[in-house]
Amino acid sequence: MELRYSDADESFRAELRAWLDASLPALAPAPPREAWDERRKWDTDWQRRLFDAGYAGLHWPKEFGGRGASPTEQLIFYEETTRARAPYVGVNFVGTLHAGPTLIEEGTDEQKAAHLPKILRGDEVWCQGFSEPNAGSDLASLRTRAERDGDDYILNGQKIWCSFGHIADIGEFLVRTDPDAPKHKGISWLMLPMDTPGIEIRPIKTVLGSSEFSEVFLTDVRVPVANRVGAENDGWRVTNVTLKYERGTAFVSELVDSMRLCEDLARRPMEEPLAAELGHCIADFDALWALTKRNVSQSARGTTGAGAMVIKLAYTEARQRFGELCLRVLARNALHVDDNELVEERLRTLALTIAAGSSQIQRNIISERVLGLPREPR
């Protein structure tokens, strides 16, 4: 065990810091939450700067235009960019962290050539069309139909929680290509250009008053069969291969931000019992930071442990305890959201224990896959 970083990692950090110091002052201020066209431009401009500096596709293999950074370098990158208050991945999230890695693993050479360079340069924004009104935690029960018609599929159905749907160029969509097969076996993974006729997009207003989420209605939408990634009816497997490059670093930015907000809250007046709870939150985030380092250490050795399974559940619940503490410390100063980051964050983080596998689903997964407890009858 060794907490100190290697000289090579420290010089990676120093170069990155120098680049951030030089680049960030040139950025325009972040656009308002509701100004989606400006936010798209702001986020994709940042992606282009990352590309020009050699930091785009940090975790992608070099042969596909990425940097091929080690897990420890990824940790340092997210730590330093968040500390410097650089733009977060934003609208580039689905493309750089999900769709791009999926294409690298499962796409044809043509599909890779058509999309990977654009994703890296910030020229193509992706959205995700996985969940449906009746397929949330039980995602594999999705019902959006794709019927074959010559060289096309014809799509009919409804998607929900489509991140960045209203500003995206293209989406990764899960559709049912065989309604008679068992539910995990009849799904395919498609690339859907969002300007295709028959797509109707309605933004969802969330507890924050706005959001990156949309509902997407598909009525007789024609997609070339050539847009399918992976084999027909093999989409469930394709979906599950996508996150393997980014093992261990998914919550680095969230944790760095959480620690900054703890320092902010610590400056506010509070009674001793609330201070003790703040002390507990600091311990939680420090431990999650140590767990992240453990997961990165394992990833660097090519192994994986229970820590990778528990961090999502543990972080999201710790963050909500902290959010609740913020409201109690602020008391009536928490009654406005404008210019009140701790309160806005309390609202935003309500989603953390629901999105990407709810806490209850996480507990099922941990108890069955890590602890080996018997499956429930399903």
Add this chain to the structure above:
Amino acid sequence: MDLELSDDQVALRDGIAAMLAARVPMERVRTGFDRELARELVDAGVFTLRRDGFSWADAVVVFEQLGRACAPGPLVDSSLFGDGRTACIVSDDAPVWIEHLEALDVLVVMRGDGFETVEPGAVTADPTSWPLDPATPIARATELPPGAPVALGPDVRSVLFAGAALTAGYQLGLADRLTELAVAYAKERVQFDRPIGSFQAIKHLCADMLVRTEIARAAVYAAGAHLDARDALPGVERSVNGAKLLAGEAAIANGKTATQVFGGMGYTWEVDVHLYLKRAWVLDTRFGSSDRHALELAQAARA
């Protein structure tokens, strides 16, 4: 940066685990600490880890295994004393509760800004007839005789933080073993024609035990590694605060949860769970409670 065990640490962990499995089974845990067990632990090097060149990170790995075995005795204190003698460290505030007085070679008293050694035979103390933890005998003294100054480290505070880190290692081991005990029972116990571990109400309890353990393990290993790198990396006290807080909570919460998973059997003397839970309660009173460490974290952040 690497927070995984090195090959040497894996060998150290497996060696101490094998020794404990052979020498300290649960029947022996139930009979408690004695001179014979002390001798065996000295032979295994448990009380002289630092003198023998092991790092703090190595030491927390060893204490994790001691906790998994629920090994009885003044283990942390004797390791801090560090020359192979059995020791218990107490503060000089009456009443003084002394653990394992009968089996001590030396009693260490915190006085002023230093430590003093006191001859255990010179202490007048009443042993309790019913200690909370049956393997941790307790005696109560109202006054301690004068002692001779002794240095256990650069200063009292750094010794106490090292003790907190080793104790956290032990608490982590308690939490880890409690998770295993509960999960094994949940797989085997059948009700309503199914193993109770197939019910979400039970499996979610077990998942939470694992989560607490993994979080505590990360905190404890980081604290151990931080003690080794304390001159290069600031903030070692914060690391130890967090480790002791979270490992202490994990041990107690997992003890309570395991009792619940075992149902009526969890309330019996026969099942081992209560021995782990009672040890967890004892250790939360040593080297700063979880509550104390939470307050210290807050005070440092607000300073």
